[in-house]
Amino acid sequence: MSETSTPNNIRAVEIADSIYWVGYTDTKSGMQCNPYLIIDGEEAVVVDGGSRPDFPSVMMKILSTGIAPSSIRALIYQHYDPDLCGSVPHFEDIIDRQDLQIIAAKSDHMFIHHYSVSSPVISLEELNHQFRFSSGRTLRFIPTPYAHNAGSYVTFDERSGVLFTSDLFGSYGVEMNLFMELPPECKDCKDFDRCPNEKPLCPIPDILRFHRKIFPSERAVRFALEQMAKVPFSLIAPQHGRIIREAGDIEIVWRRLATLSGIGIDGLLGDRCEFNLDCMISRRR
Numbered sequence: 367m368s369e370t371s372t373p374n375n376i377r378a379v380e381i382a383d384s385i386y387w388v389g390y391t392d393t394k395s396g397m398q399c400n401p402y403l404i405i406d407g408e409e410a411v412v413v414d415g416g417s418r419p420d421f422p423s424v425m426m427k428i429l430s431t432g433i434a435p436s437s438i439r440a441l442i443y444q445h446y447d448p449d450l451c452g453s454v455p456h457f458e459d460i461i462d463r464q465d466l467q468i469i470a471a472k473s474d475h476m477f478i479h480h481y482s483v484s485s486p487v488i489s490l491e492e493l494n495h496q497f498r499f500s501s502g503r504t505l506r507f508i509p510t511p512y513a514h515n516a517g518s519y520v521t522f523d524e525r526s527g528v529l530f531t532s533d534l535f536g537s538y539g540v541e542m543n544l545f546m547e548l549p550p551e552c553k554d555c556k557d558f559d560r561c562p563n564e565k566p567l568c569p570i571p572d573i574l575r576f577h578r579k580i581f582p583s584e585r586a587v588r589f590a591l592e593q594m595a596k597v598p599f600s601l602i603a604p605q606h607g608r609i610i611r612e613a614g615d616i617e618i619v620w621r622r623l624a625t626l627s628g629i630g631i632d633g634l635l636g637d638r639c640e641f642n643l644d645c646m647i648s649r650r651r
């Protein structure tokens with residue numbers, strides 16, 4: 367399987383040592399969804415497992431790696447949206463382990479419980495913000511609150527340097543390669559809002575549109591980037607869009623997001639800071 371194949375592969379794609387993309391294209395939403403499988407010896411975990419209707423596609427790719435579903439010890443959910451969590455009961459059924467863990471931030475538990483049928487939902491605090499395989503390999507959980515849910519977090523695999531960022535660094539769009547390869551002319555682009563190079567070459571306008579629409583505020587995105595910068599990662603694996611592995615490309619996208627304006631409510635209200643809170647009283651007159 368070529369590394370630059372489009373994401374419509376029927377097999378898993380190894381993106382780093384023993385880490386596999388097991389995603390699918392959701393044509394209804396016009397997005398690429400990227401669940402990941404981490405294999406460590408006889409054990410595995412799944413990160414942001416995917417939606418209910420696409421479970422067969424994800425599971426087929428997991429099986430293509432040669433592991434048995436019962437090897438999966440934990441399901442990591444970095445926030446509670448249905449495009450990540452819709453298939454929880456299907457995973458529980460096919461994994462069929464009494465000790466299967468569902469890992470999610472405490473503030474997300476009230477939502478995750480609606481998906482989970484049989485497994486305990488474990489908080490990051492209960493795990494001391496890390497998951498350890500039997501070999502000692504460690505995944506670290508880094509909270510990125512309100513980016514884009516209250517309990518959102520990212521997951522860092524210390525061994526491979528992969529940072530799983532969930533919706534952060536995500537993107538709209540389905541016709542794309544799995545890995546980002548920024549064209550040279552895009553590296554110096556000054557205005558991605560009026561990109562002459564956009565589809566299908568330059569993915570950055572879709573990334574910026576996605577963050578403006580999905581994230582609540584500029585501060586939430588910047589705080590998340592600040593937390594992520596403390597981690598020595600070498601590859602960004604988002605839940606939508608393209609995987610970013612070139613250091614230069616990571617820096618370019620990083621800078622664009624760090625300076626992006628018009629995110630969420632900030633885009634809706636602009637500089638407005640005064641609000642007419644007397645309007646309820648005036649309604650009585």
Ligand SMILES: [Fe+2]
Binds near residue numbers: 445447514533
């Ligand atoms: Fe989301």
Ligand SMILES: [Fe+2]
Binds near residue numbers: 449450
């Ligand atoms: Fe998402």
